[in-house]
Amino acid sequence: MPTPRLAVFAVFLFNGALFLSWAARMPALAAQVGATEATLGLALFGASVGLAATAPFAARICARVGARKLIVVGASVTVVAVPSLTLADTPFQLGLVLFVLGACGASLDVGMNVAAVAVTRSLDRPLMPQFHAGFSVGGLVGSLGAAAAAGVGWGLTRHLITVAVIGAITIAWVIRAVPTTTGESTDAVAEDRPVLKRPLLWLLATITLFSAIAEGAASDWSALFFVNERGVSEAAAAAAYAGFSVAMATARLLGEPAQRRVGPYRLLASGAVVAAVGLALAVLVRSAAVGYVGFALVGLGLAFAFPVIMDLAGDAGRRADGTGGEREIGLVTTVAYTGFLLGPPVVGGLAHASNLSISLGFVAFVIALMVPAVLLARRSRARELTRSGAGPTPL
Secondary structure (H helix, E strand, C coil): CCCHHHHHHHHHHHHHHHHHHHHCCHHHHHHHHCCCHHHHHHHHHHHHHHHHHHHHHHHHHHHHHCHHHHHHHHHHHHHHHHHHHHHCCCHHHHHHHHHHHHHHHHHHHHHHHHHHHHHHHHHCCCCHHHHHHHHHHHHHHHHHHHHHHHHCCCCHHHHHHHHHHHHHHHHHHHHHHCCCCCCCCHHHHHHCCCHHHCHHHHHHHHHHHHHHHHHHHHHHHHHHHHHHCCCCCHHHHHHHHHHHHHHHHHHHHCHHHHHHHHCHHHHHHHHHHHHHHHHHHHHHCCCHHHHHHHHHHHHHHHCCHHHHHHHHHHHHCCCCCCCCCHHHHHHHHHHHHHHHHHHHHHHHHHHHHCCHHHHHHHHHHHHHCHHHHHHHHHHHHHHHHHHHCCCCCCC
């Protein structure tokens, strides 16, 4: 049996691999259902609705039954839903299947982040970036697999069934080692501060909202951007997201020393600057090679947004007995998913009215807004710690 740390890493990898396996084949899915950029954006809206609608309930369920059971349910439905994408004949049917995948993704995200927080607390190390590197590595594996499948002429059905079978075997192997986390008690609930009344959590959620819009744009639209705006083949376009994933995974694997040396808030702000510059470079310079570099910079810059925010949210909800953080992670995750909810139709609508270069340029501006939100979040945390007598906040 793997260690809890390896098991949680494998769950992150599973989630990323299955998600990017179908996302990287988006041009083929769009052709299958006859979708335009606008109707494809509406279909992708289904996944975002599933994410946003399920996340608050997933947080409550996780607080009561534990992370492991939530992961089991989410993973089981995911391995069935992914091959079901090949049965869609219209954009509406595609949107329905994506809604189910979005709901499963929310359950997996909440469960695996709560389990990751449990591991980081038990080891007393800032390992969240490394766990989220598992998602990036999974995304890399999924996108490269999609590129290979498209390159050798595999149909969607053969490709996605193969991915689902491998994913099911992986979860079956590691699930018993995933921390269960304890269900909340009446005393623990009484100790919790109302999450909706804490400015810190709303600011952290805003940062993840902006990051989610950017990550969603990279995963959903990068392939179409390179096909339509830069004139590359589908296989080469699928590989574009691989550069994004490689940069993100590498940065996250090195995240523990980086977070210790730089501090969480400085890491978030500097990363936002790098990501905004990278995406602006990709859309302003009409070169496929420069575009690949730009998307790699986006992956590098956004690498720490989700893991560091989840770490900060979990820390904000930690109780005296060392438990807690499920509801705080749930709130931040729910708001972040509105980014996935709003991103596809906004980017698709702007692309339909103009082109993908202009719509992705708007996303670069959204990334830049993360910087002032990070500064405000740091001040809010400092005020909370001062009132509690816990000392200054980490930089």
